[in-house]
Amino acid sequence: MHNRKDKQRILVLGIGNILWGDEGFGVRVVEEFHRRYAVDENVTVLDGGTQGLYLVGFLEHTDCLIVFDAIDYGLPPGQLELLQDDEVPRFTGAKKISLHQTGFQEVLSAADLLGHRPRELALIGCQPLDLENWGGPLTQPVRAQIAPAIEMACKLLAQWDSPAKPRSEPLPASKRLLGNNIDHANYEIRDAADLEPCD
Template sequence: METTIQTADARILVLGIGNILWADEGFGVRAVEEFHRRYALPDGVTLLDGGTQGLYLVQFVREADRLLVFDAIDYGLEPGTVKIVRDDEVPKFTGAKKMSLHQTGFQEVLSAADLLGSYPRHLALVGCQPLDLEDWGGPLTPPVRAALEPALKAALSILAEWGIVASPRPEGDEGPGLLSHDIDSVNFERRAGE
């Protein structure tokens, strides 16, 4: 029987993974960036742009009691569809179809954390069905960009289940940027359109 994690003691990681240089493959990074822009999180919750770091993420995953991941996942659904997968099902989807190097790497991250004896007790994957993964340097496609809103709502709901309330940032206070100004979504997409 699993013991319940006390929210005050739980270490929670909200992680976005993907490659912003390949259009919709950047969904996870753009989702965590947008989440950070809109919401402040309490102590004990870490927000991280994992990009394509692969096995370098093992230590972060090992330190988390609960892990919420944003990622582009080929579920075989309509582009822009957001699907939530939880706990034991998560590794199956992070390696179901290799769309990029980071996915296999993330499945390996979960396996390595498990082998090292520090695996998150709860996992949630907020995945979005991509449309285009081959537009090098391109922004998110319209259906995947539109999926950011339902993905953020899903993440808020999952965090609430875990006893975490994300506070909306005041109007005009977007906090410090999660990504450097050259690769944040606004500047990146402006340059992609030039």
């Protein structure tokens, strides 16, 4: 039986801005993953939000990394792509999806320079439809990819000998990664209802 010292250190990371339309995809996926699945002690689940280069410190202690993010691949909205290892652009020449936060390419580039690049890297990205809707929820094509993105991550964790285990019941709001006021149920669904025209 492996103990924690013997097992690979794995980070499951969601990044993005939930207040900016589809850019919240990565955070919403990691939030739902944490709500539905328990993981081994060697696995850390993190809402990276828009912390940018502050995330480099987390990569220092990571052997295997899964990142959920909204990525502008130039594909149809809602299309999900899995990039692994050298397929993931790590350098700042890659196109950014937004101008108001540090791109994850910069985080990986900094980790490379410091010698902290994870041995294995998987980027699960979804093509956004709308990055301009300040204060708005995920669009339907992007929201529909939350469950498939989680399924991809579960397959990777199983390959890395640290399978995620379905919880008997989803976590209550008080134990989720995000607070009650900005979790999916309290923020996005309420927000969408608020936007419906009055009679």
